[in-house]
Amino acid sequence: MPLACLAVLASASPSPASKWAAHAPPAVFSGADTVQAWCANQPRPQFAALTRVPAPSGWFQVYSVDSGVYAIAESHQWEEVISYLIVGTDRALLFDTGMGIEDIRVVVRALTDRPVAVFNSHTHPDHIGNNWAFDRIYALNTAYTRANSHGWPHGAVAAEVTPDHFCGPAPTGFDTAGYYTRPFRITDTVGNGSIIDLGGRRVQVLHIPGHAPDAAALWDEAHGLLFTGDTFYEGPIYVFAPGADADAFAQSAGRLAALAPRARKVLAAHNVPVSDPKLLLRLRDAVAEVARAETAGPRGDFWTQLHVIGAYTMSQVPSPTIDSGTTERSVLVTYDFGAFSLVYRHRVDGQ
Numbered sequence: 001m002p003l004a005c006l007a008v009l010a011s012a013s014p015s016p017a018s019k020w021a022a023h024a025p026p027a028v029f030s031g032a033d034t035v036q037a038w039c040a041n042q043p044r045p046q047f048a049a050l051t052r053v054p055a056p057s058g059w060f061q062v063y064s065v066d067s068g069v070y071a072i073a074e075s076h077q078w079e080e081v082i083s084y085l086i087v088g089t090d091r092a093l094l095f096d097t098g099m100g101i102e103d104i105r106v107v108v109r110a111l112t113d114r115p116v117a118v119f120n121s122h123t124h125p126d127h128i129g130n131n132w133a134f135d136r137i138y139a140l141n142t143a144y145t146r147a148n149s150h151g152w153p154h155g156a157v158a159a160e161v162t163p164d165h166f167c168g169p170a171p172t173g174f175d176t177a178g179y180y181t182r183p184f185r186i187t188d189t190v191g192n193g194s195i196i197d198l199g200g201r202r203v204q205v206l207h208i209p210g211h212a213p214d215a216a217a218l219w220d221e222a223h224g225l226l227f228t229g230d231t232f233y234e235g236p237i238y239v240f241a242p243g244a245d246a247d248a249f250a251q252s253a254g255r256l257a258a259l260a261p262r263a264r265k266v267l268a269a270h271n272v273p274v275s276d277p278k279l280l281l282r283l284r285d286a287v288a289e290v291a292r293a294e295t296a297g298p299r300g301d302f303w304t305q306l307h308v309i310g311a312y313t314m315s316q317v318p319s320p321t322i323d324s325g326t327t328e329r330s331v332l333v334t335y336d337f338g339a340f341s342l343v344y345r346h347r348v349d350g351q
């Protein structure tokens with residue numbers, strides 16, 4: 001039974017676009033929500049409540065999301081990546097540098113004349129694309145981070161820039177055939193709890209592994225701002241890419257939820273720039289619910305697990321094709337909790 005059903009799913013679902021997968025490929029996870037539908041929904045309605053800031057770029061869209069804090073969105077590409085510029089009196093911090101499809105410095109320089117340092121929510125390629133252009137890079141001291149500082153080759157990111165991944169044409173002059181993630185040089189290491197002082201504004205680094213080994217949040221306690229990277233955003237949250245750790249993710253979700261009562265705004269790295277901190281409580285509860293359901297069902301029996309989680313809408317797709325051209329013996333399972341969903345990998349035995 002499982003084998004036959006999986007075969008049907010395999011033929012019915014297009015291949016996920018990327019094996020490292022930063023956030024949801026809409027054509028895979030949302031069924032009728034095709035890439036074209038995604039494009040028609042740009043910008044997302046949530047942006048209407050924000051103040052748009054003029055920016056010298058046809059690629060980036062800049063929004064004021066709090067005093068001295070700007071969301072820099074790349075809404076014309078299906079990742080819908082959002083980087084953040086946090087401006088202090090002495091210097092500024094750029095939390096992620098985007099896809100590297102266009103040079104983010106043009107926008108950053110228009111927003112501040114202070115020195116700008118970079119820190120990344122993690123080093124998946126959709127967030128480090130312009131790191132190379134900055135001479136001060138804070139990073140966690142992890143082997144994963146150091147490895148990714150060497151960049152990502154064209155083959156790892158090529159699927160991000162095929163025509164159907166753009167809303168409209170690719171930027172003029174952008175070389176899709178040569179696109180890759182350029183290496184960068186780490187200049188300063190930070191750890192969990194480190195404070196980055198921008199002058200008049202201090203942000204704290206929280207190491208929250210799970211989505212990736214070097215996943216990090218930024219906590220601006222004085223202003224109640226919590227930057228969550230890919231550990232929380234409104235959309236399908238990936239807990240399955242290489243380096244993901246479901247147990248660590250559960251712990252990290254708990255740490256973010258503990259800050260929710262003191263947070264005014266959650267600022268995430270995809271899709272929607274400002275979210276209600278109460279969603280972090282739902283994230284914590286959702287992770288626990290998934291864990292309870294998984295332990296209740298026999299491991300390896302995917303279809304039993306489907307029944308156990310009957311309270312939630314679920315979908316499943318075969319796992320991405322890996323480099324060797326073979327398919328791993330696992331499926332991706334999406335647990336849908338409304339404003340967000342959680343995507344896990346399940347081993348399938350006997351395939």
Ligand SMILES: [Zn+2]
Pocket residue numbers: 022023124126127230269270
């Ligand atoms: Zn991402």
Ligand SMILES: [Zn+2]
Pocket residue numbers: 021022023122124211212230
């Ligand atoms: Zn990611």
